[in-house]
Amino acid sequence: MIDARQITSEFINEPVKKRSTIWKRVRQHRALYLMMLPAILYLLINNYLPMFGVIIAFKDINFTKGILHSEWVGFANFKYLFATTDAYVITRNTILYNLAFIIIGLITSVGIAILLNEIRSKISRFYQSALLLPYFISMVIVAYLLYGMLNPEYGFMNKTILPLLHIDPVYWYMEPKYWPLILILVNVWKGVGYSAIVYIASIVGIDQEYYEAAKIDGATKWQQIKHITIPLLVPIMTIMTLLAVGRIFYSDFGLFYQVPMNSGPLLPVTNTIDTYVYRGLMQLGDISMASAAGLYQSLVGFLLVLLSNYVVRKINRDNALF
Amino acid sequence: MNKKEKESWVIHLFFGITSLLMILPLLLVLIASLTDEQSILANGYSFFPEKFSLDAYHYLFILDPGVIFRSYGVTIIVTVVGTIVSLLLTAMLAYPLSRTTLPFRNAFAFFVFFTLLFNGGLVSWYLVYARFIDLRDTVWALIIPGLLLNGFNVLIMRTFFTTTIPPTMIEAAHIDGAGEARIFAQFVVPLSKPVFATIGLFNTIAYWNDWYNSLVFLSRAKFFSLQYMLNMSLLNIQFLSQNSQNTNAASLMQSTPQETMRMAMAIIGIGPILLAYPFFQKYFVKGLTIGAIKG
Numbered sequence A: 001m002i003d004a005r006q007i008t009s010e011f012i013n014e015p016v017k018k019r020s021t022i023w024k025r026v027r028q029h030r031a032l033y034l035m036m037l038p039a040i041l042y043l044l045i046n047n048y049l050p051m052f053g054v055i056i057a058f059k060d061i062n063f064t065k066g067i068l069h070s071e072w073v074g075f076a077n078f079k080y081l082f083a084t085t086d087a088y089v090i091t092r093n094t095i096l097y098n099l100a101f102i103i104i105g106l107i108t109s110v111g112i113a114i115l116l117n118e119i120r121s122k123i124s125r126f127y128q129s130a131l132l133l134p135y136f137i138s139m140v141i142v143a144y145l146l147y148g149m150l151n152p153e154y155g156f157m158n159k160t161i162l163p164l165l166h167i168d169p170v171y172w173y174m175e176p177k178y179w180p181l182i183l184i185l186v187n188v189w190k191g192v193g194y195s196a197i198v199y200i201a202s203i204v205g206i207d208q209e210y211y212e213a214a215k216i217d218g219a220t221k222w223q224q225i226k227h228i229t230i231p232l233l234v235p236i237m238t239i240m241t242l243l244a245v246g247r248i249f250y251s252d253f254g255l256f257y258q259v260p261m262n263s264g265p266l267l268p269v270t271n272t273i274d275t276y277v278y279r280g281l282m283q284l285g286d287i288s289m290a291s292a293a294g295l296y297q298s299l300v301g302f303l304l305v306l307l308s309n310y311v312v313r314k315i316n317r318d319n320a321l322f
Numbered sequence B: 001m002n003k004k005e006k007e008s009w010v011i012h013l014f015f016g017i018t019s020l021l022m023i024l025p026l027l028l029v030l031i032a033s034l035t036d037e038q039s040i041l042a043n044g045y046s047f048f049p050e051k052f053s054l055d056a057y058h059y060l061f062i063l064d065p066g067v068i069f070r071s072y073g074v075t076i077i078v079t080v081v082g083t084i085v086s087l088l089l090t091a092m093l094a095y096p097l098s099r100t101t102l103p104f105r106n107a108f109a110f111f112v113f114f115t116l117l118f119n120g121g122l123v124s125w126y127l128v129y130a131r132f133i134d135l136r137d138t139v140w141a142l143i144i145p146g147l148l149l150n151g152f153n154v155l156i157m158r159t160f161f162t163t164t165i166p167p168t169m170i171e172a173a174h175i176d177g178a179g180e181a182r183i184f185a186q187f188v189v190p191l192s193k194p195v196f197a198t199i200g201l202f203n204t205i206a207y208w209n210d211w212y213n214s215l216v217f218l219s220r221a222k223f224f225s226l227q228y229m230l231n232m233s234l235l236n237i238q239f240l241s242q243n244s245q246n247t248n249a250a251s252l253m254q255s256t257p258q259e260t261m262r263m264a265m266a267i268i269g270i271g272p273i274l275l276a277y278p279f280f281q282k283y284f285v286k287g288l289t290i291g292a293i294k295g
Helices: A004-013 A015-028 A030-058 A076-083 A085-118 A123-136 A139-150 A156-164 A176-204 A208-216 A221-246 A253-257 A264-270 A273-283 A287-315 B003-033 B037-043 B055-063 B066-098 B105-117 B121-132 B151-164 B167-175 B180-191 B193-208 B212-217 B226-235 B249-254 B258-292
Strands: none
Touching: A015 A030, A030 A076, A030 A287, A030 B066, A030 B105, A030 B121, A030 B180, A076 A085, A076 A287, A085 A123, A085 A176, A085 A221, A085 A264, A085 A273, A085 B003, A123 A176, A123 B003, A123 B258, A139 A156, A139 A176, A139 A253, A139 B003, A139 B226, A139 B258, A176 A221, A176 A253, A176 A264, A176 B003, A208 A221, A221 A287, A253 A273, A273 A287, A273 B121, A287 B105, A287 B121, B003 B258, B037 B258, B055 B258, B066 B105, B066 B151, B066 B180, B066 B193, B066 B226, B105 B151, B121 B212, B151 B193, B167 B180, B180 B193, B193 B258, B212 B226, B226 B258
């Protein structure tokens, strides 16, 4: 990260000489700067320009007046947002789902990584391929796959599974109570292969001598896993978890919007900050409110990233992001 | 059977079942797409239907191919152009950042990195592309917003360049009179094939699977990407006939197998990925391992 003080002090202390050498060095590298230019411009437009747009959250937007000339309303949009039950519901959903994803995802993917590492045969390549496959499927297709299972009239659940158990058909897309479980299952199904591979990569990197020494001491497989593999995975587990914690205010828009097929009755359990902002912007046209929710998300998200990075730094400096 | 064999049996059983759980939903949809509509109306989607039929594919490819082929065309063009341009942009940003001699290098790195930490939110991002530079209802709306450059990919590439391109080689090329562009194109790129393949794959998947840009920026069907067209058809199967150039489409719809067609559309949407999967899967695992190293 740049140290601004250092650069400014360089300018102040030895203005003429330093500046000319820096200028010379910059000129020397102008081809490299030119190379970066298109990408820098893109980031300016795509990422930095919208950051100034956060002022919308403090305005009562009127498009005939334009964004800059619309009236300032201070924190009115936020007051209005937090006075609704929506603010509570979307915050609760976003955080609780993410917590479930983090905990269940960690357990399943570490478990799968350890087990997969135990089989040394050709077929483990097939298992790996099968596990990773859902990762490449778009959320739209996932919505189709789930529809094949849950369609009330023709779906596999209502037509084959439930009759076998003598249970009456369920109108899945109308019944909120099943969806927390469904969404968690879909999330694990789609993502477990990806994170398992990250863990497999670090298991492969563990020095074999540890295991050989343990075997000589008569350690069982289970003892080896408990006393060698898991402790050595803890650093990467910590990093992956803290990164996820930093993103706990964000949700996969596709998972919460496409997969439940934007079904109204399910909103109490499927609405998250991301889907709320989208609906506010595109469907309800409530730009100021959507923007207030978006800024709330970005700010808290930013603070959480800083916080989790701080914690990573405390644990192991090398693993910190910055 | 001794204890060790027993243990490995249990593990194989576990992975056998897990692998099936990953594949079965896809298989159900595939079989349903090949089922006769009457069987579905009677028994629902099933792994063992009474009667097979190719009616759904017949309708989609032969009777009314317009909508499918147009969105396929849009998606293929967008994926090819998007992948190439974004690969170039990423590399052209990552390479200078990997050069330790570049003044203000850390400032630029932070400029990239900060985009991963904080963003202006959907609303102002949307307004930039909808009001500031009006990309609505153009094919550019599928290529430019969001997908063109990803800070993570820049950091992965920079790490790769820093660790694999020896600075002495660049210096030697300088002394021989090669310019920066030439060094980049003739030395750095050929030495960095693995990372180009990895990031290229990430980009291809991102563009191929994207429906969000269509959802946000497009209102007319002309440039709908394949995934978004599938999304619309899932919510409303009539969507196909409404957007068909075939004037008889509406009446054709009356006699078409709607449920099996839905499932056939999912298969058409995922087909290329399934076909290419065995080839790129290996590469991707390698790439993930590169990505797992801190950027």
